[in-house]
Amino acid sequence: EDQVTQSPEALRLQEGESSSLNCSYTVSGLRGLFWYRQDPGKGPEFLFTLYSAGEEKEKERLKATLTKKESFLHITAPKPEDSATYLCAVQASSNDYKLSFGAGTTVTVRA
Amino acid sequence: DAMVIQNPRYQVTQFGKPVTLSCSQTLNHNVMYWYQQKSSQAPKLLFHYYDKDFNNEADTPDNFQSRRPNTSFCFLDIRSPGLGDAAMYLCATSRDPLMVAGYNEQFFGPGTRLTVL
Numbered sequence: 001e002d003q004v005t006q007s008p009e010a011l012r013l014q015e016g017e018s019s020s021l022n023c024s025y026t027v028s029g030l031r032g033l034f035w036y037r038q039d040p041g042k043g044p045e046f047l048f049t050l051y052s053a054g055e056e057k058e059k060e061r062l063k064a065t066l067t068k069k070e071s072f073l074h075i076t077a078p079k080p081e082d083s084a085t086y087l088c089a090v091q092a093s094s095n096d097y098k099l100s101f102g103a104g105t106t107v108t109v110r111a
Numbered sequence: 112d113a114m115v116i117q118n119p120r121y122q123v124t125q126f127g128k129p130v131t132l133s134c135s136q137t138l139n140h141n142v143m144y145w146y147q148q149k150s151s152q153a154p155k156l157l158f159h160y161y162d163k164d165f166n167n168e169a170d171t172p173d174n175f176q177s178r179r180p181n182t183s184f185c186f187l188d189i190r191s192p193g194l195g196d197a198a199m200y201l202c203a204t205s206r207d208p209l210m211v212a213g214y215n216e217q218f219f220g221p222g223t224r225l226t227v228l
Contacts, residue, residue: 043219101153
């Protein structure tokens, strides 16, 4: 069974204090790894898809990287509006549809 | 803007009283999904539709059913809600992964928060 573990569970940052979130995964053949942002009481918002080890993607202050066992979401010089829960999900090669999610990392950025 | 819409945003029902949640999409995606997300937990896939083909996850309780009358709409029916079914229910859509080299980026609606009294 596919397993996704995110750490830490919660992260409190000062505005401008860069940090990284970890997503460790076990899957029988990775088709894709996905990062989502979820604000309280809302649905997840798609951020990135990564397909192969060594791949990197960036969007504003966020940068996602992928290795064969884990992915990192780097937040550079965060602002209070970056406060959210960040979810990681994996799709196995054997399944065209199912995403298996981690429980997320809740990031709070203080001004 | 193309989007996924869920109604209602908040639903309160009584223990054992059937309830239906609604999802519509303007993205014209082939695939629609229903997830259950409990507080501070990962979203859990309940089932998905590929066009009109229904696919149930093995561990989805029989209490949960779904209907997809057309491409745009999908419904989640909970036949006899229990206290343990209180959760956020998320609808998502994706393009046909068999047509886009297997890429399965899913786009979510805002969710329906279900309370069971």
